[in-house]
Amino acid sequence: MTSSERLDAAFAALADPTRRAILARLASGEASVLELTKPFAMSQPAISKHLKVLERAGLISRGRDAQRRPCRIEGKPLADVSDWLETYRQIWEANFQRLDALLEEMQTPEKKTTTRKGRRT
Amino acid sequence: MTSSERLDAAFAALADPTRRAILARLASGEASVLELTKPFAMSQPAISKHLKVLERAGLISRGRDAQRRPCRIEGKPLADVSDWLETYRQIWEANFQRLDALLEEMQTPEKKTTTRKGRRT
DNA sequence: ATTGTTCATAACTATTTCGTTATAGAACTA
DNA sequence: TAGTTCTATAACGAAATAGTTATGAACAAT
Numbered sequence: 001m002t003s004s005e006r007l008d009a010a011f012a013a014l015a016d017p018t019r020r021a022i023l024a025r026l027a028s029g030e031a032s033v034l035e036l037t038k039p040f041a042m043s044q045p046a047i048s049k050h051l052k053v054l055e056r057a058g059l060i061s062r063g064r065d066a067q068r069r070p071c072r073i074e075g076k077p078l079a080d081v082s083d084w085l086e087t088y089r090q091i092w093e094a095n096f097q098r099l100d101a102l103l104e105e106m107q108t109p110e111k112k113t114t115t116r117k118g119r120r121t
Numbered sequence: 122m123t124s125s126e127r128l129d130a131a132f133a134a135l136a137d138p139t140r141r142a143i144l145a146r147l148a149s150g151e152a153s154v155l156e157l158t159k160p161f162a163m164s165q166p167a168i169s170k171h172l173k174v175l176e177r178a179g180l181i182s183r184g185r186d187a188q189r190r191p192c193r194i195e196g197k198p199l200a201d202v203s204d205w206l207e208t209y210r211q212i213w214e215a216n217f218q219r220l221d222a223l224l225e226e227m228q229t230p231e232k233k234t235t236t237r238k239g240r241r242t
Numbered sequence: 243a244t245t246g247t248t249c250a251t252a253a254c255t256a257t258t259t260c261g262t263t264a265t266a267g268a269a270c271t272a
Numbered sequence: 273t274a275g276t277t278c279t280a281t282a283a284c285g286a287a288a289t290a291g292t293t294a295t296g297a298a299c300a301a302t
Contacts, residue, residue, distance in 0.1 A: 004138045015132035016290085017125045020205075027212060033249055046291055048250060053289090067248040067299050075213025078206060082213070084141075085203050091148060092196025092203070137260085154279060167261055169280060174259095188269050188278040 006058070007084055010077040013057035018042070019050050026060060026073040033069060127179070128205060131198040134178035139163070140171050147181060147194040154190060 001009075013019055022036055037047045051071060054060045058077045063070045122130075134140055143157055158168045172192060175181045179198045183190045 004141075007141070008136055008138060011132050011136035012289095015129055015136055017129060018290095020125075020128070023209070027209060034247090042290095043292065044249075045251080045293085049290075052250090069249065073209075073212055075209065075215065078209050079213040081202075082206050082210075085199060085206070088144070088148060088194075088196065088199050089203075091194055092200040094196065133259095139260095155277090163260095164262065165279075166263085166281080170260075173280090190279065 003080075006077065006080060009057040010059065010081050013053050013059055013077075014081070016050065016053075018047075019054055022047075022050060022054065022071075023059065023073055026071055030063070030070040030072045032065075033071070036071065124201075127198065127201060130178040131180065131202050134174050134180055134198075135202070137171070137174075139168075140175055143168075143171060143175065143192075144180065144194055147192055151184070151191040151193045153186075154192070157192065 014023075018040060021039070025031055025036060025039070033044065033048060033051065036051070037044045040047065051060065051062075054071075055062065058074055060071045061074050063072070135144075139161060142160070146152055146157060146160070154165065154169060154172065157172070158165045161168065172181065172183075175192075176183065179195055181192045182195050183192050185191075
């Protein structure tokens with residue numbers, strides 16, 4: 001699996017609110033499939049499918065405890081996503097700077113130093 | 122659109138390598154649809170569709186320049202994704218700590234201080 | 243041995259996604 | 273006006289996704 005394919009899988013897995021909720025739950029510790037099913041208005045097989053998506057993306061791994069298959073969260077793909085995002089940090093920080101500049105300008109209009117930044121929102 | 126739906130759209134948009142490549146291109150400045158189409162073995166309508174996905178996710182916005190519709194990258198959704206990820210930072214950093222500990226242990230096996238950390242990869 | 247619990251898989255349906263080609267529209271250019 | 277360029281949309285097909293119900297397999301408990 002290429003690095004790009006791993007990102008594909010991670011982003012796709014994270015694009016579903018049920019799966020993000022599952023990760024949120026697992027962030028506070030391991031859980032069985034039934035435990036993960038409980039909070040959702042959804043069948044157990046549906047959750048099993050979501051878990052399979054998360055597993056194929058490497059976002060969770062599973063152990064064995066008798067009949068139970070406890071799931072735990074894995075950080076690696078999240079770190080990969082974070083690394084990918086890092087490339088764009090400047091961009092969104094630039095956006096915020098523009099916003100900050102605009103807000104500052106609105107609060108102190110007396111110092112009208114022709115700051116033509118913040119052209120857009 | 123709820124915060125969750127915005128994350129859905131952002132993650133789904135980022136799950137496609139063509140769209141990530143488009144963003145990478147836009148990170149170095151605005152570009153027209155045709156310019157964005159060039160690098161890909163794909164029709165112009167296909168790229169237009171990708172752009173529509175990126176636009177609905179708020180990841181790009183478009184201007185006007187005669188017939189051209191220059192696209193520019195927008196940082197906000199990336200910032201949202203980054204914020205979401207932040208919740209899990211401890212988790213992947215913990216993973217790395219385990220990995221670091223394991224690697225350290227492998228390099229200096231003489232100091233066999235029964236460190237049973239790093240059970241998993 | 244039988245019964246109950248936990249989980250996965252199969253089979254099916256509906257919807258969405260990603261690409262195609264063909265075509266239409268909008269804005270320049272001659 | 274007529275032609276060219278740039279982009280969007282319509283119509284279509286293949287494949288993936290997200291859910292369902294029904295069922296089977298693995299293990300535990302009695």
